[in-house]
Amino acid sequence: MRGLRAALLGLALAAGGGALCAQEAPAIQSPIVTLDQERLFNETLWGQRAADRIEAASAELAAENRRIEAELIAEEKSLTERRPSMASEDFRVAADAFDARVTEIRQTQDAKARAIGRMHDAERQRFLGDAFPVIREVVRRRGAVAVLDSRAIFLAADVIDITDETIEQIDAALGAGSDAPVPSEDAPAAPAENGASGD
Numbered sequence: 001m002r003g004l005r006a007a008l009l010g011l012a013l014a015a016g017g018g019a020l021c022a023q024e025a026p027a028i029q030s031p032i033v034t035l036d037q038e039r040l041f042n043e044t045l046w047g048q049r050a051a052d053r054i055e056a057a058s059a060e061l062a063a064e065n066r067r068i069e070a071e072l073i074a075e076e077k078s079l080t081e082r083r084p085s086m087a088s089e090d091f092r093v094a095a096d097a098f099d100a101r102v103t104e105i106r107q108t109q110d111a112k113a114r115a116i117g118r119m120h121d122a123e124r125q126r127f128l129g130d131a132f133p134v135i136r137e138v139v140r141r142r143g144a145v146a147v148l149d150s151r152a153i154f155l156a157a158d159v160i161d162i163t164d165e166t167i168e169q170i171d172a173a174l175g176a177g178s179d180a181p182v183p184s185e186d187a188p189a190a191p192a193e194n195g196a197s198g199d
């Protein structure tokens with residue numbers, strides 16, 4: 001392990017003229033660079049705005065669910081208390097109507113929860129689409145021809161990681177972005193984004 005690290009350090013020194021500081025990373029020229037896609041989204045102004053949006057929607061849905069649950073419990077209790085004074089057929093009709101309402105409410109609330117999941121996907125897709133030119137420019141300045149996901153690499157020199165640099169450039173170019181529209185459940189899936197290249 002030490003030998004491998006020493007070899008990588010030697011390569012970094014040879015490529016960067018001994019520049020190991022994060023501030024000097026843009027000067028490093030490498031045919032391969034690494035990027036942490038999760039950090040890229042989560043730590044940008046865009047990702048933080050999207051996270052706040054999703055958290056607010058989730059909290060609102062949770063509060064709504066608690067309110068509906070309390071209402072249904074009270075309604076069920078009332079129906080149970082009225083049962084002795086009701087004809088069997090009347091009670092059966094009321095109970096069936098209550099069950100149907102519970103099922104409809106559950107489906108509605110489940111759909112809202114899925115919409116929040118689609119909100120997250122929509123934000124990421126829009127972010128990647130808008131951020132791609134910025135990522136490509138950072139890759140071009142580094143002289144790279146390939147970008148690897150740093151989370152899938154066992155070991156790599158820090159000097160070839162462009163995550164922090166790219167976050168800074170995206171924040172400067174895009175800011176926090178705007179809320180991505182949430183597609184309907186029957187909308188076709190968006191095509192996958194192309195990987196960044198040095199072209």
